[in-house]
Amino acid sequence: MSELRIAMEQVRYSTISTLRNPAAVFFGLMLPVVFLLIFATIFGNETIEARGGIKTSTYYVPGLVALGIVSTTFVNLAITLVVLRENRVLKRLRGTPLPVPAFIAGRASSAFGMAIALTVVLLAVGRLAYGVSLPGNTIPAVVLGLLVGSAAFCCLGFAVSSLIPNEDAAPAVINAIVLPLYFISGVFFPTDDAPAWLNNLASVFPIKHLAEALLNAFEPSTTGAGIEWVDLAVVAAWGLAGLVVAALSFRWTPKGE
Amino acid sequence: MISASGLRKSYGGVEAVKGVDLEVRAGEVFAFLGPNGAGKTTTVEILEGYRDRDGGEARVLGVDPVHPTRRWRSRIGIVLQSSKPDAYLTVRETLAEYAGFYPEPRPVNEIVERVGLADSADKRVGKLSGGQQRRLDVALALVGDPELVFLDEPTTGFDPSARRGAWELIAALRELGKTVFLTTHYMDEAQELADRVAIIRDGEIVAQGPPGELGGRSARHRIRFLLPRGVAAADLPLRPTDLRDRRVVIEVERPLEPLNRLTTWAIENGHDLTDLEVERPSLEDVYLELTEAPGE
Structure with a gap:
């Protein structure tokens, strides 16, 4: 089936392009690892009582996996799509027989692949450098978080790209969205002691729920499979909303064309 | 190849295209001329399937461009007025990517040779000069071996020798039996290349025919x-x-x-x-x- 072959080739070229883009590689792939090395090295030996006596180095692994999923899917996709749109690459592709589903699947799968790779690297660094072990029976919870999170944040990436007016604004808009959310969502440090209103605010958005779902799989107090269905449902709901916005407002051309 | 009658398109109450009739025959180079803002790009984009129209009839390769199909798209090559392909892929990768969209593409090496990019085939697109990027644009339109090629101002910003090169390329397309729809505001380009021209002004066609036979007092x-x-x-x-x-x-x-x-x-x-x-x-x-x- 030619659609499938074309989609596979889209994954390939999209991945090559991302891996050659210094900003995408540094902010999307390297920075989460650097954060883990810095945070776990400096604060790694403390324990967090509010989280069942979890070691700080263990706490950072799921938090930064959440950050990595957001940066490889949402951040990279949204910025890349705006750049491609404003340079009329999308318009040009629209004028070829490239099937639209193959294009979307190609871009999203490439981003998903990077999210998987980054997660594996973060888990490996955590395990090898800081002895953070993944309890065997919660592995499905981590995989599920990765799947649901990547899918949802890909949809949100497509959605947000249509709301960004031009290429110059793209990194600024995206970072203005994700940076404050990282801080209030417990990615960099636990927010259990933060004011209730701030935690309530963070709970509206999907990053906190993704981080919570992943963190739960690492907490020593977790028993059973550790799947946080409610958190995952909130992330998935955001993804669906993103899908609707993307379907209604995605643009293939710069404004006015 | 292309026939359009009474094409109309308005933007916010302003009529940009007011009843355009065009006829492009198989195998000819057709030049579409007109000042900026005369409705050139709007007309071309209606024919390319990018825009819908408010009125009139259009047939491009026998298909109404309002309903573009993959099959139809694979028979048409489009060079936009300005577009920059993905800067991080090489010329060869970009061409191979596009070639994969078409049922019967031309070999990438042949296309690279034909547009004079053989020496830069492994360069990244972002490192090409403006003229080389434009040639890549043309190459991307040719890689699917289309019957009809739309070229929107292909030589704008070229130095004289690059323009000559582009002209030779377009003349070569005619030799290959392609139909070329060329938009330009260079008269010498149309005079040199076109079998027939149409001139648009304020959204209306004011003349259409072979360059040597267009009327008016100045045809003396x-x-x-x-x-x-x-x-x-x-x-x-x-x-x-x-x-x-x-x-x-x-x-x-x-x-x-x-x-x-x-x-x-x-x-x-x-x-x-x-x-x-x-x-x-x-x-x-x-x-x-x-x-x-x-x-x-």
């Missing part, structure tokens, strides 16, 4: 020379159409007989007609006459 030859010293305009055997600083212009429909009278008169009276020249009617004259508003 011009005889120019310097008025010899001691000669008054009234002494000339022909009445000047224009006389400024001793520069005489005489417009005639057929130059042979008037030229004979003029030179015979000059020889018999011992006058030298300095800078004597006969100018063929140029497309530019026709174009300027048809596109300039009265009083301008």
